[in-house]
Amino acid sequence: MSxxxxxxxxxxxxxxxxxxxxxxxxLAGRPMLNHLIAACEGVFDRIVVVVGPxxxxxxxxxxxxxxxxxxxxxxxxxxxxQAAPLLAGFPGDVAVLYADNPLISTATLRRLRAxxxxxxxxxxxxxxxxxxxxxxxxxxxxxxxxxxxxFADASEDERQVGLCNAxxxxxxxxxxxxxxxxxRNDNSAGEYYLTDLVPLAAADGKRVVAxxxxxxxxxxxxxxxxxAAAEAEVQAxxxxxxxxxxxTLVQPDSVVLAxxxxxxxxxTIGPNVVFGPGVxxxxxxxxxxxxxxxxxxxxxxxxxxxFARLRPGTEVGARAxxxxxxxxxxxxxxxxxxxxxxxxxxxxxxGAGSNIGAGTITCNYDGFGKFRTEIxxxxxxxxxxxxxxxxxxxxxxxxxxxxxxTRNVAPDAMxxxxxxxxxxxxxxxxxxxxxxxxxxxxxxxxxxxxxxxxA
Numbered sequence: 538m539s540x541x542x543x544x545x546x547x548x549x550x551x552x553x554x555x556x557x558x559x560x561x562x563x564l565a566g567r568p569m570l571n572h573l574i575a576a577c578e579g580v581f582d583r584i585v586v587v588v589g590p591x592x593x594x595x596x597x598x599x600x601x602x603x604x605x606x607x608x609x610x611x612x613x614x615x616x617x618x619q620a621a622p623l624l625a626g627f628p629g630d631v632a633v634l635y636a637d638n639p640l641i642s643t644a645t646l647r648r649l650r651a652x653x654x655x656x657x658x659x660x661x662x663x664x665x666x667x668x669x670x671x672x673x674x675x676x677x678x679x680x681x682x683x684x685x686x687x688f689a690d691a692s693e694d695e696r697q698v699g700l701c702n703a704x705x706x707x708x709x710x711x712x713x714x715x716x717x718x719x720x721r722n723d724n725s726a727g728e729y730y731l732t733d734l735v736p737l738a739a740a741d742g743k744r745v746v747a748x749x750x751x752x753x754x755x756x757x758x759x760x761x762x763x764x765a766a767a768e769a770e771v772q773a774x775x776x777x778x779x780x781x782x783x784x785t786l787v788q789p790d791s792v793v794l795a796x797x798x799x800x801x802x803x804x805t806i807g808p809n810v811v812f813g814p815g816v817x818x819x820x821x822x823x824x825x826x827x828x829x830x831x832x833x834x835x836x837x838x839x840x841x842x843x844f845a846r847l848r849p850g851t852e853v854g855a856r857a858x859x860x861x862x863x864x865x866x867x868x869x870x871x872x873x874x875x876x877x878x879x880x881x882x883x884x885x886x887x888g889a890g891s892n893i894g895a896g897t898i899t900c901n902y903d904g905f906g907k908f909r910t911e912i913x914x915x916x917x918x919x920x921x922x923x924x925x926x927x928x929x930x931x932x933x934x935x936x937x938x939x940x941x942x943t944r945n946v947a948p949d950a951m952x953x954x955x956x957x958x959x960x961x962x963x964x965x966x967x968x969x970x971x972x973x974x975x976x977x978x979x980x981x982x983x984x985x986x987x988x989x990x991x992a
Contacts, residue, residue: 539629540650541710542581543620546570546599546636547589547607552760558588558595560636562764565771566795566814568598569758572639572771579643580650581632585620612728613704614720621714631714632707633731637758640767641705645750653707656681657743658734661705665752671701672732674747682745685732700747703755706734712743771796779806795831807843815849833865836872854889871914883907888914888932896921913948922954 550559560570570586577584586599587607596604603623607616617633624631630653634641645661653659660682662674670688673695677683685702686695708716716737720729738745753770756763775794776786783802786792793811800806801820810824813831818824822835825842832849835841838856845859850867853859857870860877868882871889876882878895884907885899897918899910908926912918916930919938930936931948940954 538654539582539627540580540707541583541585541624541627541629541631542577543617543624543631543633544570544573544577544584544586544599544636545613545616545633546586546595547592547610547616548637549589549610550637550759553764554761558592559758561595561598562758564639564764564768564796565775567797569639570595570598570636572796573634573636573641574599574602576641576643576646577634580646582629583624583627585623586636587616587619612722612726613731614717614729614733617731618714618717618729621717624710624714627710629710630707631710632705633713634705635757638703638705638755639758640754640756640770641750642754645748645754648750649705649707649748652746652748655744656746657712657741658706658708658738658745660707660735660745660747661703661755662700662747662749663703663752663755664699664749665701665756668696668699668701673698674700674702676700676747680746682735682747683739685735687732700749702732703750704731704757705755706731708734708738712738712741716741779804801837810842816847819855882910884926885910885912887912888916890914891916891918893918894920894922894938898923900925 546560548559553559553562561568564572574584584602586602586604588595588604589610590606590608605619605623607619630650632649649659649661665671672685672687673691674685675683675695675698688696716734719737720733722729735745756767758764758767772794775798776789776792779794779800780786782800784800784804784806786806788808791808792806795812795814795816797814798812799817801818803821804818805823807824807826809827811829815832816830818835819837821838823840828842828845830847833847833851835853836855839853841859842861844861846864848866851865852869854870854872854874856873858875858877859865859870863876863880866883868885870876870887871891873889874887874891876893880893880896881898883899884901887893891912891914900923901907901910910924910926911929913930913932913934915933917935919936919940921939922936923941925943928942928945930946933949934946935951936942937953937955940952942952942954946952
């Protein structure tokens with residue numbers, strides 16, 4: 538049976554104290570909304586995202602999935618109903634989820650759909666360590682849900698119930714939208730609540746069942762502190778997956794991964810390494826402490842760091858070395874090439890087996906445009922060489938230390954781009970003498986103190 542998901546993402550996130558819509562706040566380098574979309578794509582055939590007015594960035598993040606605007610924020614039930622025109626006549630189940638519940642797994646969503654097959658309405662519930670002010674899910678003797686009572690309205694006995702509502706539910710589309718149209722707003726907030734679907738389903742004689750899932754999956758994110766807790770949960774999952782796949786994380790809690798970090802086997806990651814989005818690391822790579830990588834590929838056997846930075850568009854070849862305080866941007870470092878110390882290579886290609894000396898930089902930007910540097914195979918670039926792009930060093934070329942090069946260097950040629958030293962005898966002493974301050978004149982002597990008179 539086909540199924541659709543409605544993702545509610547119109548919230549402003551007032552408690553975040555941010556101009557950014559709540560659903561766009563990132564976890565592991567990806568907006569919360571996109572975490573939820575990724576989980577839903579493995580379960581639902583169609584996805585509709587409900588956004589608020591003037592949220593173009595959120596609509597872009599939802600693409601290619603359909604979006605609909607909730608012009609007035611009149612509650613969760615009202616928000617879900619905005620998707621009805623886009624799903625008119627949809628023959629399957631429809632689930633309603635919240636963008637600020639981004640950690641729900643595909644497996645849990647499959648269990649929700651399976652439970653719906655045996656009931657008229659299925660919802661997700663959890664048993665949090667601290668129930669705080671969650672709504673309580675009340676059940677009869679058979680385990681069917683009878684109603685959801687908000688904490689403020691619950692009696693003392695009802696507040697002792699540990700099963701709490703997570704807000705996610707699933708029903709046949711025809712029933713769901715019929716019930717949504719019947720929801721009333723006669724409450725203190727004057728809003729239309731999604732939870733009111735439970736008594737409406739029961740009134741129709743439909744079974745309502747709860748599917749329990751871990752709190753770590755179902756926790757909502759409404760504040761910066763809750764966002765940080767969710768980030769910790771995501772990072773723990775990512776680290777565990779990397780280690781289960783054959784990577785060694787020397788100090789796991791200090792490593793920061795992105796949602797799409799890919800690592801091969803026998804990779805070793807030192808302490809305090811940070812991965813931004815878009816990084817792929819092949820087998821037997823070592824990434825040493827305090828390195829930062831994003832948007833790059835590291836081929837097998839390479840060594841990175843410590844204190845290295847690989848920026849987007851970079852590819853480090855097999856068995857290549859990128860050492861301490863080396864930054865690569867949009868650069869291809871060939872197999873076995875080395876840039877071991879204090880170097881910046883931007884918009885460059887370096888051939889296999891070349892050696893880049895300490896303090897080398899590519900001058901790739903003139904204030905208006907970016908230009909490329911091409912370094913051939915087996916090139917030796919002397920320490921403190923400045924390569925002014927566009928420039929090409931042919932295979933086997935050699936540059937003398939301290940050179941500034943503005944023209945191409947032929948294969949197997951040696952290039953000198955520095956002035957001939959000139960020595961002027963005695964000039965250093967004269968220079969110091971000319972700048973040495975004149976000695977201060979002695980201060981006049983004070984008159985002698987008269988001797989003390991004796992009594």
